[in-house]
Amino acid sequence: MSNLPRVESPAFNSKGSNDLGVTKSHGAAPSEAKRKFNMNTPSFQPSVLTHTSKFSALLPKLKDIPTFVPAALEPPSSSSAEGGASLTGRKFNASTPSFTPSNAYDSFSGVTNTPEYTMDGFHAHESAASTGNEQILLSQMAQASTPGPAPMAHSASAFMFHGQVTTPYPLNYHLYSPAPPPRLAGSLNAHETNVNALFIANDLRETVTKRNEAALQTLALLSLPDHVGNYHSVVPIDTTFDTLSKVWGKPTAVYKVNSNVDGLMYALRRIDLTSADQVSSELAFHTAKKWRRLTNPNVVRLKDVFTSVAFGSPTPSLCLVYDYYPLSNTFQEQHVTRKLGVRLEPVSEPLLWTYLVQLVGALLTIHKDDLYAGSSLALSKIIVTSKNRVRLAAVCVDDILNFEDINERMKTKGKTKFLQELQRADISALGRLMAELTASTLPTALRGEFSEELVTRLKTSSTKTFSEEWLSVIRALCDPDPDFNLSDFYTQHLSLRALDVLNGLQDLSDYYEGQLLSEVENGRLFRLLAKLFSLIDRPESDADIGGNAYVLRLFRDFVFHTCEESGKPAVDLSRLLVNLNKLDAGVDENILLVSSDEDTCLIVSYKEVREILELSFRAVFRSG
Structure with a gap:
């Protein structure tokens, strides 16, 4: 008996028509009428519509679709046909091992992110147990036919990937619940407070935590010396990939080091010298003593200067040690060339006034001590250490690299006159620096040296609006008059702007003091x-x-x-x-x-x- 549901036949009226309006045919054969509502009739099965499209021949067939097979599961000696047949049989095999993602970089160094490998923070120890399938997978990945990037040098690959320990989860800087946006924050009475007021502000705490993390960060298995002079734990912190400096024309690098004397962290700038550029006289380091005594909030303090062969170069390298400011960016990285993963900060006229006030103050202190800034007034040699806080980060380099030339010219022109020329060059360099930052608001094709044509472009094509006062200040700095005096310039153009900077610093001091009061107990x-x-x-x-x-x-x-x-x-x-x-x-x-x-x-x-x-x-x- 069929399991189909019983279907009641529609009732017919006396005129031979059913309720559906269909007239009954009395002349039909009895057998046909008998089979009309036969319960043994098979149920309706919809069929696949016939494709009449011209692309119907291109439709894939299920039996022709190949099955994805991980390379580790396929026997190396079996043919493709045999492998396909065997894999079809175990397509839904419960014993098939599950897919475990691995680090693409570690696979080239023989280290995989499986439980069989453990990291102790510095070295990766491979366990004795290693399956044949894993070795096959590694060899196939290394010999893949897909074209990849050009292979790097051994030292470069070791620097980028080898021995680095990746945390399974990113560090959680939000140790407390973040404050809700103002539109969602409920109104509080005068005697009420919330949890966020009991602790340090989340953004400030996150910034401090990131700086501490950057200061304590290390890289294992680097081809760097253990000690350089009185410093150890050498870690590269230069984010640029150009080893040749455009300012000095020599290979340079910046490292983070720890001092054996006081245990503090410093930034070590290494400059590779050729045999023709070697410092042959101890008098070249005499100016460094004056730089070490110079203190200014907008100049990175010089700690030490020496030469060393610890980096393995055929000739001694010049090493200058400065105070270390974690997570600081240069003007180039902050406003001109985008740093990887970081957005450029837009340049505005109030921001440029703030920069100019600080840099002129630094030059006044430097010139007062009979020194000059030189190449430190470059986009890549001035760092932004905090919100709108700038510092000269490469002082004393020119005094050592160009010692013989400077000493020769001082003998020819006189020390006082030649020093005035160097200080005058600082003023022109400051003007060109401000002009470059101002021109960063223009499209790249319209940028160039400061000129009246550039001023016209700033007025017509810039994304920002600059006042005539600012443009006149740049003119005065780029082409200073013979009787130009930096102190008079500061009084005439920057005195009122300096009050704005001072007010901002006082507000920031009050903010930090308020945050300190919430944490003092x-x-x-x-x-x-x-x-x-x-x-x-x-x-x-x-x-x-x-x-x-x-x-x-x-x-x-x-x-x-x-x-x-x-x-x-x-x-x-x-x-x-x-x-x-x-x-x-x-x-x-x-x-x-x-x-x-x-x-x-x-x-x-x-x-x-x-x-x-x-x-x-x-x-x-x-x-x-």
């Missing part, structure tokens, strides 16, 4: 918690039922193990801070301490708990 509360938790969970205190340790445990539960009326655990930071501050101050206020099983209740004051804490801490740690 953290050390006191941390010491209190260290004492408390070093006593309540000691093994010898477990048998002290009803003693001092038991009171401290009850207080711990009273402060940290709070619950709502429904029994749901809750965390109230304001209540937690209030109770800890009262305990630290020893307030004579009674509180009720209840055990978790509600069998014990104690009425004590914060003062008594404080005395118990101090006595217990002294008894435990002084007796030992």
Whole structure:
């Protein structure tokens, strides 16, 4: 009997027509009428429509579609036909190993991100167990027919990939919930506050955390010396790929190093010298003593100068050691050439005024000490260390590289006259620097040296609007008059602008002071918690039922193990801070301490708990 559902035949009326309006044919054969509603009739099966399109012949057939087979699962000696047949049989085999992604870079160095490899922070140790399939996969990846990039040198590949340990997850800088946007933040009364006001601002904390991370970052297995002079832990921090400096015409590099003398971090600038450029006289380092004594908030302080062969070069390299500022960018990286993964900061006239005030102040200090800035007034030699804070980061280089030429000209023209020429060249270099930053608002094809044509382009094609005052200042700096005086220029053009910079620095100081006030008591509360938790969970205190340790445990539960009326655990930071501050101050206020099983209740004051804490801490740690 068929399992098809029963279909009721429509009723016919007396005139021979059914309810559907179809007239019954009385002349039909009896057998045909009998089979009309036969229940044994097979059910309706829709068929695939015939494709009449001209592209129907191009439609793929399921049996012709090849099955993807990982290279590690295919036997190396089997043919493609045999492999296809065997893989078809185990297409849905439960024993087929699952796909495990690996690091493409590590596969070329023989290291894979499988549990069989462990990282100790510096070296990768390969386990003895290694399957044949993994070796086949590695060999096939290395011999892939797909064209790839040109192979790098061994030192370059080791620098970029070898031995680097990648964390499985990025560092979480948001240790607290970020503040909601202003449109979603609820209004608070005068006596109310929120969690974000109790701690340091999230953006400031994230910035400081990233700088600390950059300062402590190391790279393992680099082909760099262990020690260079009195410094160790040499780590490259130069993000540019041009080893040849466009300013000095010599190979240069910048490293982060640690001092053996004071343990602080410094930035070491290495300049490779040829045999013709070697520093042959100790007098070349005499000017470095004057640079070490120079202090200015807009000049990176020079720490040390020496030559070294530790980098393996055939001739000694010149090494200059400066103060280190993590995550600082040059003018070139900040405004002109985009750094990888970082957006360019747009240039505006107020920002340029801020830069000019700081750089002119640095030049006034440098010229006052009978020095000159030289090549440090370049886009790639001035760094932005924080918000709109700039510093000259390559001073004293020209004094050493060009010592013989400078000494010869001083003898010919006189020391005072030639020094004035060098300082005048600083003013022109500052003007060209400001002109380059201003021209960065133009399309690349319209940029060039400062001229009246460039001024016209700035007025017509620039994405920003610049005032006539700013353009006249650039003219005065690029082509200074014979009687040009930098102090008079500062008084005439920058005195009012300097007040704006000063006001901004004072506002920033107030902001940092406010953030410091919110964190100043953290050390006191941390010491209190260290004492408390070093006593309540000691093994010898477990048998002290009803003693001092038991009171401290009850207080711990009273402060940290709070619950709502429904029994749901809750965390109230304001209540937690209030109770800890009262305990630290020893307030004579009674509180009720209840055990978790509600069998014990104690009425004590914060003062008594404080005395118990101090006595217990002294008894435990002084007796030992």
